[in-house]
Amino acid sequence: VIKEGVLFSLPVLIVFYMIFVGYTPIKAGVYAFFATLAVCYLRKSTRLPLKKLVDSLIQSSCNLAPVAVSCGIAGIIIGVITLTGIGIKFTVLVIILSKGNLFLALLLSMVVAIILGMGMPPSAAYIIEAVLVAPALIKLGVQPLAAHFFIFYYTVMSAITPPVAVSAFAAAAISGSNPIKVGWEAVRLGLPGLIVPFVFVYAPEILLQTEFHFSAVFTIITAILGVVA
Numbered sequence: 001v002i003k004e005g006v007l008f009s010l011p012v013l014i015v016f017y018m019i020f021v022g023y024t025p026i027k028a029g030v031y032a033f034f035a036t037l038a039v040c041y042l043r044k045s046t047r048l049p050l051k052k053l054v055d056s057l058i059q060s061s062c063n064l065a066p067v068a069v070s071c072g073i074a075g076i077i078i079g080v081i082t083l084t085g086i087g088i089k090f091t092v093l094v095i096i097l098s099k100g101n102l103f104l105a106l107l108l109s110m111v112v113a114i115i116l117g118m119g120m121p122p123s124a125a126y127i128i129e130a131v132l133v134a135p136a137l138i139k140l141g142v143q144p145l146a147a148h149f150f151i152f153y154y155t156v157m158s159a160i161t162p163p164v165a166v167s168a169f170a171a172a173a174i175s176g177s178n179p180i181k182v183g184w185e186a187v188r189l190g191l192p193g194l195i196v197p198f199v200f201v202y203a204p205e206i207l208l209q210t211e212f213h214f215s216a217v218f219t220i221i222t223a224i225l226g227v228v229a
Helices: 002-020 025-038 050-084 086-099 100-120 122-132 135-140 143-158 166-175 179-189 193-201 214-228
Strands: none
Touching: 002 025, 050 179, 086 100, 086 122, 086 135, 086 179, 100 122, 100 135, 100 143, 100 193, 122 135, 122 143, 143 166, 143 179, 143 193, 166 179, 179 193
């Protein structure tokens, strides 16, 4: 299965490459789409009949619609935040409540990210948090990429964090299990995902944001051991 599916990593690599060299995400997605079609038709077993291809496109559009609407609404919210100055006030509020303590500010940001992530799709929640939360962390000395990764991770983790663990509850419905028990089990299994964002902040070399030397290698190895543990 892995041997047959390895070619399907090509479209993903194309997306990463095109975005890194400066192409827009839309253009990268279009090229990746045609690359996926090309890969499908390389093997007889993966070739899509025209009807199945059309059905897949229709289904993809239906799946995309809720996310697109959420992102559109998030854009309106961001506009309100920008025009009213709430974003600046929120940044100041986080700094005041944490009294300039980075660890407390991170805990507050974690709670905000998880709560916002519970109420909307991760993509839309992250866009709002990038305006509200990230600036506060950056003002406290966190590197921009680490700050954004921090809030993004917790936004995604909200999908398995009770009381509104959407993904865990969906899994419970499929398996016929107790939703709350599945939610807490998901948290237990996903625990490294709740710890790793702090590593991004306190050891930015793991994101290759500093000069690569022995300390970076040491940090990466210890982070792997921590996740395994």
